[in-house]
Amino acid sequence: MSLKVSKLNVAVDNVTLLKDINVEFQAGSLTGIIGPNGAGKSTLLRVLAGLQKKQSGDVLLDNIPIDEIAKKSRAQKISYLPQTPECHWPLTVERVVSLGRFPYQTTNKLSSDDIKAIDDACRKADITHLIGRPINQLSGGEKARVMLARALATQADILLADEPIASLDPRHQLEIMTLLQSLASVGKTVILVLHELHFAIRYCDRLVLLDKGIKVSNGEPSSVLSTENLQNTYAINSISGQHQNMPWLLPWDSLGQK
Amino acid sequence: MNSLNQLLNAPKERKLSFSLVLFCLVLFLLSLFIGDINLSIINIIDGISKGNYNIDLVVFQHLRLPRSLLAIIIGASLGLSGAALQGLLRNPLAEPGIIGVSASAALGAVLVFYSGLSLVFPLALPLGGITGALLSVTLLYLLAGRNSSVLTLILAGVAISSLAGSLTALALNLAPNPFASMEIFYWLMGSLSNASMEHVWLLLLPTLFGWWLIFQSRHALDVLSLGEDTASTLGINLARLNKKLILGTALCVGSAVSVSGGIAFVGLIVPHLLRPFVGQRPSSLLFVSAIAGATLLLFADIMVRLLPTQQELKIGVLTALIGAPFFLRLILNSRRAWSS
Numbered sequence: 030m031s032l033k034v035s036k037l038n039v040a041v042d043n044v045t046l047l048k049d050i051n052v053e054f055q056a057g058s059l060t061g062i063i064g065p066n067g068a069g070k071s072t073l074l075r076v077l078a079g080l081q082k083k084q085s086g087d088v089l090l091d092n093i094p095i096d097e098i099a100k101k102s103r104a105q106k107i108s109y110l111p112q113t114p115e116c117h118w119p120l121t122v123e124r125v126v127s128l129g130r131f132p133y134q135t136t137n138k139l140s141s142d143d144i145k146a147i148d149d150a151c152r153k154a155d156i157t158h159l160i161g162r163p164i165n166q167l168s169g170g171e172k173a174r175v176m177l178a179r180a181l182a183t184q185a186d187i188l189l190a191d192e193p194i195a196s197l198d199p200r201h202q203l204e205i206m207t208l209l210q211s212l213a214s215v216g217k218t219v220i221l222v223l224h225e226l227h228f229a230i231r232y233c234d235r236l237v238l239l240d241k242g243i244k245v246s247n248g249e250p251s252s253v254l255s256t257e258n259l260q261n262t263y264a265i266n267s268i269s270g271q272h273q274n275m276p277w278l279l280p281w282d283s284l285g286q287k
Numbered sequence: 288m289n290s291l292n293q294l295l296n297a298p299k300e301r302k303l304s305f306s307l308v309l310f311c312l313v314l315f316l317l318s319l320f321i322g323d324i325n326l327s328i329i330n331i332i333d334g335i336s337k338g339n340y341n342i343d344l345v346v347f348q349h350l351r352l353p354r355s356l357l358a359i360i361i362g363a364s365l366g367l368s369g370a371a372l373q374g375l376l377r378n379p380l381a382e383p384g385i386i387g388v389s390a391s392a393a394l395g396a397v398l399v400f401y402s403g404l405s406l407v408f409p410l411a412l413p414l415g416g417i418t419g420a421l422l423s424v425t426l427l428y429l430l431a432g433r434n435s436s437v438l439t440l441i442l443a444g445v446a447i448s449s450l451a452g453s454l455t456a457l458a459l460n461l462a463p464n465p466f467a468s469m470e471i472f473y474w475l476m477g478s479l480s481n482a483s484m485e486h487v488w489l490l491l492l493p494t495l496f497g498w499w500l501i502f503q504s505r506h507a508l509d510v511l512s513l514g515e516d517t518a519s520t521l522g523i524n525l526a527r528l529n530k531k532l533i534l535g536t537a538l539c540v541g542s543a544v545s546v547s548g549g550i551a552f553v554g555l556i557v558p559h560l561l562r563p564f565v566g567q568r569p570s571s572l573l574f575v576s577a578i579a580g581a582t583l584l585l586f587a588d589i590m591v592r593l594l595p596t597q598q599e600l601k602i603g604v605l606t607a608l609i610g611a612p613f614f615l616r617l618i619l620n621s622r623r624a625w626s627s
Contacts, residue, residue, distance in 0.1 A: 078520050104522030115514040117377035118567045123294050124509075131510050132522045137570065144292045151291075161294065163567070179513070183521075 030091050030106060030186040030218055031056050032077060037086030039072055039242075046072045047242045050086070054220055056186070059213040059232060061223040061250075064239035065263050070222040071112060073239065074189050077220065078109040090187070104132035108185035112192050112222075114176035119163040122175050126150055129182030146182050153208055154178035155201070169196045177205065187218045194225065206232045226267070230254055230278045238262060251276050260284060300565045300575055307578040311359070314585040318355045319347065322592050326351070354482040357490070358588045359581040361479070361547050364494055364539035366580020367573055369554020371501045372424075374508035374569035375532045376431065378440050379559060379621060383540045384551030385614065386440065387447030388423050392537075392544035394451040394458075395419025397471055399545075401458050413489050416545025421537035423447050428533060477548040477603015479588055486546045497538030500531045501573065508569035550603045552610020553580050559617060 032054040039047040047069045054060050062070045075081035077088060079095050088095045095103060108129070116125055129150065130143040139147070151157045154174045159167060164175060173196045180188060193209070194202040202225070210232050213219045223229050229236055229250060236253040238246040240262040246253045259265055259280075266282040320326055326343045334344030365383065372381040372388075383389045399405050399415030430443035455475070462468035474481075507528050510518045519525055543550075558576045565571035584602070591600040 075516075078516075080516055080519060100519075100524055101522035104520060107520065109517065109520040111514070111516050114517065117512045117514070118562075118569065120512060120567050121294070123291060124566060124568065125513075127295050128510050128513060128521065131506070134506070137506055139292075139295050141292075144295065147295070148291050160291070 032107075032187055032218060032220070033087075033089040033092075034073075034077070035087050035089070037073075037076060037088070038084040039069075039076060039081060040084050045242055047076070047239075050239075050244050052237055052244060052247055054187075054218050055235075056218050057213055057216045058234040059210055059219045059221070060235045060237060061221050061229040061233035062237045062239065063223055063226065063229055063253075064245075067241070068239040068262075069242040070239055071191055072242075073237075074109075074191050074220065074222050077187075078107060078189050079103065080109070101132055104185075105183070106185050107187045107189065108180045108183040110176060110180040110188070110190040110193055112195075114173070114179075116164050116172075116176075119165040122156060122159045122162055122164060122167070123147065123151070125164055125175055126156075126178045126182050129179040132183060146184050150178040150181035150184075153181055155204060170198055170201060173197060174201065174205070181212075186216075187220070188212065189220050191222045192224060193221060194223075194228070202228065226254060226278055226280060230269075230276050254278055298571075300571045303561075303564050304575055304578065307575060307582060311578055311582040311585065314582055314589065315355055315359060318358065318585050318589050319351045321589055322346075322351065349483065353484045353487050354479050354588065355585065356487050357479050357482045357546065358584045360487070360490055360494055361543040361550065362553060362581035362584025363577040364497070364543045364580070365550060365553040365584070366557040367498060367501055367554075367577040368536040368540045369580070370558040370569070370572045370576035371504075371508070371532055371536055372554070373558055374511065374572070375529070376428075376440060377512065377514075379562075380555070380614075380617065381440060382552065382555035383420075383536070383544075384549060384553075384610075385448075385555060386423075386427055386444030387451055388420050388427070388536065388540050389544050389549040389551060390448045390451035390455070391423030392416040392420040392541040393475055393549050394455045395422075395541065396545035397455050397458050397475075400471060400474075401462065401467075409485070409489060413493055413542035413545045416543075417493060417537055417541030419451070420541030420544070421534065423451065424533045424537050428529060473601070474548045475603075476601040477550040477606070478601045479547055480599060482546075490542050490546055493538045493542040497535045497540075497542075498577070500535030500538070504528055504531050504535070505570040505573050508573075512569060548601075548603055550584070551607050552614060553583055553606055555617070556610055556613055557583060559613075 034050055034052050037047055037050040062073055064070050072081055076083055090106060126147050127139060130139060130146060151160065154177045156174050156178055159171055164172060177193055194205050197205060206228050209219050233250050235248060236250045237244060238253050238258060245262055246258055259267055264284040265280045267278050268281045269276060269278040324346055326347055330341050330343035331347050334341045369382045373379055395415040395418045396412055399411045404411040426447060427443050431440040459468045459471055507523050510521050510523055515525055557579045558572055561575050561579055562572060565575060587602050587605050591602050591605055594600055
């Protein structure tokens with residue numbers, strides 16, 4: 030499924046958060062939304078999830094405005110993982126993951142399809158060894174993976190994740206990025222907010238660079254992460270190169286205030 | 288995968304529910320035969336079968352039975368609404384008594400009482416209680432529903448409680464005759480001793496409707512543990528869920544309070560004690576909390592009858608005496624658990 034944003038404007042209390050954003054997210058691609066703090070990345074993701082009120086513009090899911098799709102059927106198609114996922118009760122890991130099946134459930138009982146999806150999500154997020162444990166006893170990284178598994182369990186065509194690897198150790202960062210890439214390769218539309226530019230250039234198929242609510246650039250990672258763009262938006266210089274036929278990039282110097 | 292199915296689909300709470308229901312039934316039967324007058328079953332059966340109204344049958348029909356039935360209905364409402372409010376506000380300290388719902392319901396009922404409306408139109412009493420409760424839960428949700436910090440909730444509850452309390456005091460203060468205010472004053476302490484079958488009928492309809500509204504939302508409460516944003520993206524209509532739970536709580540607590548006065552802490556203690564036995568799930572907590580609330584109130588009502596006090600102890604006083612220290616302990620624990 031493709032997700033398309035056209036002429037999007039978002040303002041809260043007269044402060045413009047996003048201005049005239051046009052972008053299309055293709056099925057089967059991993060797109061990173063990048064930009065410095067306050068660029069409007071999370072706001073854009075929240076608009077895509079149907080959580081943020083917009084002043085004008087449209088978000089189209091396969092050409093249908095998402096506001097016109099019934100909540101439950103939209104929940105089956107779009108899965109959203111917030112920046113700091115919360116769980117207010119110390120539920121067990123498998124119970125938390127099972128909540129991702131809510132859009133399909135008509136009774137309190139989980140069907141065999143549900144169980145299969147939960148099992149699959151737990152394997153993918155590498156949390157099978159945590160099953161049975163209350164979520165409040167887990168480390169930050171383990172908790173983040175449980176929450177990712179919850180989002181995966183929905184098996185939605187579109188996955189929106191706000192900084193899904195921010196609290197993970199390097200091994201799990203690599204594994205989760207590989208996992209998200211593999212989801213895209215089987216046809217899902219994966220959209221992430223990312224701060225880690227080295228992952229953005231290596232794993233993402235496309236990048237959307239935002240700055241102060243405006244789309245600066247959109248396209249192939251290596252062209253979006255050009256020296257000029259990095260200087261103008263992030264106010265940094267980076268070093269880069271190639272390894273195993275893949276580009277790498279490392280932020281190196283701060284240029285101070287923009 | 289089979290183990291996953293077992294973990295997720297095996298109803299942990301079935302055994303618990305069954306034993307609670309059984310225990311509740313035993314207490315119910317016991318409560319019918321405990322009190323100042325010793326009733327003889329033989330006389331009662333004899334009275335019913337032959338249609339002769341002996342004193343035992345009169346006491347049984349007009350005093351004991353309605354009192355025990357009210358204990359069950361009101362206790363269930365308090366336990367259930369405590370569990371529901373805790374789920375809605377995602378806060379283990381939410382309870383109709385603590386957050387001012389009972390006090391507001393009492394105010395509503397007192398106003399009806401005071402105005403004499405209840406004499407003309409008996410249903411006005413529960414309606415007054417329900418209106419008071421509805422206003423307070425709505426206000427509370429506006430003040431503390433968006434952010435689930437314990438502090439905001441308690442502060443909002445304190446504000447609502449004191450507002451309702453002071454208005455009730457005003458009504459008492461201005462009451463034309465001291466006997467009326469005495470009566471209201473005693474009623475406010477919370478008691479089932481004036482129970483009649485009429486009360487049971489008054490209570491039944493709004494209470495059942497309230498229970499139904501709450502039970503309908505049980506699954507959504509589980510999803511709400513992930514926060515409002517995630518719940519919304521999982522297909523929960525938050526506005527509708529809030530309305531259902533607020534109205535459901537107001538209906539059952541409001542009508543309960545209008546009959547029994549304020550009986551605090553049942554809705555706090557019961558869900559808290561049961562939560563570990565249902566895997567912490569808000570949905571599974573509802574039914575067991577209702578049954579355990581009924582059981583607890585039946586038990587407390589038996590206790591006030593048995594305790595050798597000069598005047599019968601008010602049941603609300605008893606639950607408050609047990610509940611307040613419990614509440615303190617809970618605050619201390621949750622401060623430790625949630626401050627990190």
